[in-house]
Amino acid sequence: MWMALLLGSIKWLGLIMGFVMPVASLLTWAERRQSAMMQDRLGPNRANIGNVKLWGILHFVADALKMMFKEDFVPARAHRALFTLAPLLAIIPVFIAFAIIPFGPPVYAHHLLETLDPYKVPVGGGEPLQVITVEFGLLFYFAVASIANYGTTLAGWASYNKWALLGGLRASSQMMSYEVAMGLSILGVFLVTGTLEPGKIVEWQGPNPLHWGVCVQPLSFILFFVAAVAETKRAPFDIPEGEPEIVGYFVEYSGLRFGLFFLAEFIEVAFVGALITTVFFGGYHIPGLYQDGFYFADWYVNLPHIVVVVLQVVAWTLKVVFFCWFQLLIRWTLPRLRPDQLMDLGWKKLLPLSMLNVLGTAAVMTWWR
Amino acid sequence: MSAAHDEHAHAAPAHGSGPRVLSVSEKNPKVRTVQVERPPMGIERAFLPAVVKGLAMTAKHFFKNTFRGVVKSNEMQTIEYPDVKPSYPARYRGLHRLMHREDGSVRCVACMMCPTVCPAHCITIHPGERADSNEKYPVVFEIDELRCVVCGLCVEACPCDAIRMDTGVHMHPVQSRGDAVLGKVDLMKLGVQSTAVQGGLDGDWRSQDDADSRSAESAAPAAPR
Numbered sequence: 001m002w003m004a005l006l007l008g009s010i011k012w013l014g015l016i017m018g019f020v021m022p023v024a025s026l027l028t029w030a031e032r033r034q035s036a037m038m039q040d041r042l043g044p045n046r047a048n049i050g051n052v053k054l055w056g057i058l059h060f061v062a063d064a065l066k067m068m069f070k071e072d073f074v075p076a077r078a079h080r081a082l083f084t085l086a087p088l089l090a091i092i093p094v095f096i097a098f099a100i101i102p103f104g105p106p107v108y109a110h111h112l113l114e115t116l117d118p119y120k121v122p123v124g125g126g127e128p129l130q131v132i133t134v135e136f137g138l139l140f141y142f143a144v145a146s147i148a149n150y151g152t153t154l155a156g157w158a159s160y161n162k163w164a165l166l167g168g169l170r171a172s173s174q175m176m177s178y179e180v181a182m183g184l185s186i187l188g189v190f191l192v193t194g195t196l197e198p199g200k201i202v203e204w205q206g207p208n209p210l211h212w213g214v215c216v217q218p219l220s221f222i223l224f225f226v227a228a229v230a231e232t233k234r235a236p237f238d239i240p241e242g243e244p245e246i247v248g249y250f251v252e253y254s255g256l257r258f259g260l261f262f263l264a265e266f267i268e269v270a271f272v273g274a275l276i277t278t279v280f281f282g283g284y285h286i287p288g289l290y291q292d293g294f295y296f297a298d299w300y301v302n303l304p305h306i307v308v309v310v311l312q313v314v315a316w317t318l319k320v321v322f323f324c325w326f327q328l329l330i331r332w333t334l335p336r337l338r339p340d341q342l343m344d345l346g347w348k349k350l351l352p353l354s355m356l357n358v359l360g361t362a363a364v365m366t367w368w369r
Numbered sequence: 370m371s372a373a374h375d376e377h378a379h380a381a382p383a384h385g386s387g388p389r390v391l392s393v394s395e396k397n398p399k400v401r402t403v404q405v406e407r408p409p410m411g412i413e414r415a416f417l418p419a420v421v422k423g424l425a426m427t428a429k430h431f432f433k434n435t436f437r438g439v440v441k442s443n444e445m446q447t448i449e450y451p452d453v454k455p456s457y458p459a460r461y462r463g464l465h466r467l468m469h470r471e472d473g474s475v476r477c478v479a480c481m482m483c484p485t486v487c488p489a490h491c492i493t494i495h496p497g498e499r500a501d502s503n504e505k506y507p508v509v510f511e512i513d514e515l516r517c518v519v520c521g522l523c524v525e526a527c528p529c530d531a532i533r534m535d536t537g538v539h540m541h542p543v544q545s546r547g548d549a550v551l552g553k554v555d556l557m558k559l560g561v562q563s564t565a566v567q568g569g570l571d572g573d574w575r576s577q578d579d580a581d582s583r584s585a586e587s588a589a590p591a592a593p594r
Binding site for chain 2: 034036037038039040041042045329330332333334
């Protein structure tokens with residue numbers, strides 16, 4: 001029992017401190033550099049310690065320090081407890097949601113240095129590289145993401161500011177609409193794989209790219225991706241962030257309180273990337289890499305288990321980083337949607353299409369299986 | 370995603386030529402309201418092809434610029450100021466400087482032309498008498514660089530070539546407003562000896578003036594650019 005807790009904590013720390021926090025912090029730098037590279041200009045590249053510049057990567061340290069040292073104020077008549085609680089409600093669910101993401105294959109600790117024989121190792125017996133493996137896996141994410149909605153609404157309410165309140169309501173209605181679309185669009189994947197648990201979804205997809213979610217359920221991928229980008233309030237759905245044009249819900253937040261909202265958004269970017277790779281792009285699988293080595297048409301090479309595990313974890317990392325890059329690309333390419341266009345898209349376009357997707361998938365599965 | 374597509378069904382032109390006129394202004398018949406002809410869009414209404422094309426364009430720019438050391442073409446226009454400074458035109462107005470006479474004293478005779486013409490009232494001069502000649506000289510000559518609008522009128526007004534704005538540098542940032550008021554000593558630090566002749570010149574004074582300032586600049590080192 002304590003062993004399970006210890007292993008769970010090690011996986012959790014490894015995932016959060018080793019991957020999520022560095023990626024989210026680097027995303028704040030990457031956002032500015034990538035947007036600059038896309039716009040034919042240099043981005044921020046001068047933050048340095050001594051002579052070490054590193055293309056301006058240290059800007060994320062500078063950003064963090066700036067946010068910590070800014071004046072922290074609470075508006076005079078704001079509800080102090082709720083004002084403090086709102087950024088916490090925005091950031092805590094995003095961390096928790098990472099618990100269901102499988103970032104590597106099951107590790108068989110006793111067979112690390114030898115090539116796995118698929119007939120000898122017990123099926124489902126290894127230690128999965130996933131913090132919790134409950135059978136309602138993806139529903140856990142949807143449940144937890146709804147709490148993030150509370151953070152937004154509370155921020156608008158607790159600021160004691162009419163326009164922040166309106167902005168908060170606008171943002172939370174956006175998040176709510178796209179939560180519905182996200183849940184329905186991923187039902188197609190559940191129908192095909194027969195399970196809600198992300199580890200099993202990844203195992204179902206396997207190393208053959210034609211079995212990956214994007215090939216089996218392409219419409220579901222597009223709908224889910226659009227809905228997930230809208231849920232996290234990233235462009236082109238970032239009306240709540242369009243501060244010069246329309247007042248958002250975090251006008252009264254400064255310093256580290258705003259820093260938590262800001263960081264929550266980038267962690268959500270990483271999380272959406274991780275979820276997309278898990279459900280639609282085969283998670284940690286590399287095409288051709290099976291449990292005991294590479295197998296292409298006639299050629300194969302057997303690899304020790306530890307090498308396979310490391311390769312697959314690295315593949316997962318690269319896929320998540322690619323989807324983060326892709327989300328940044330979308331942000332800096334597409335113009336922002338108006339709030340009415342946004343609601344229109346969520347309710348009148350994504351929702352019927354995802355229902356049609358479910359119907360079509362169910363029909364195909366009934367008559368072709 | 371636009372509601373205007375619903376009106377496309379009614380957009381048959383009434384006269385068979387030109388856009389369909391919806392109304393004509395009573396005051397000026399040439400001002401009309403017309404129905405905008407929008408091209409029929411099928412699957413393009415989802416904007417997905419346009420989105421994909423746009424993403425491809427920005428991705429292309431991203432890869433071209435990220436690997437700009439490897440790829441030969443480089444479209445980046447960014448100048449890494451202050452390591453690299455842009456080139457200024459010849460008459461660029463920068464920080465002021467007070468020019469010297471042969472004996473090192475200031476050329477200014479405190480005629481008060483520049484504070485009179487200055488639109489920002491940033492020049493303060495307290496005149497005093499020179500010991501050796503009949504001319505005045507400025508005991509106090511201060512320019513509040515924060516108020517200066519860099520118009521160059523003081524340079525145009527000065528009859529003595531005492532003040533110039535050709536240093537090509539900008540005022541350095543200050544920590545408090547008082548530090549931006551430059552006094553005579555600071556303004557003279559950038560200045561060099563000027564051999565412009567005061568008083569009247571003959572008809573071709575322009576070419577004479579250029580020759581003088583060219584020889585003055587080649588004699589004394591120019592201000593740091």
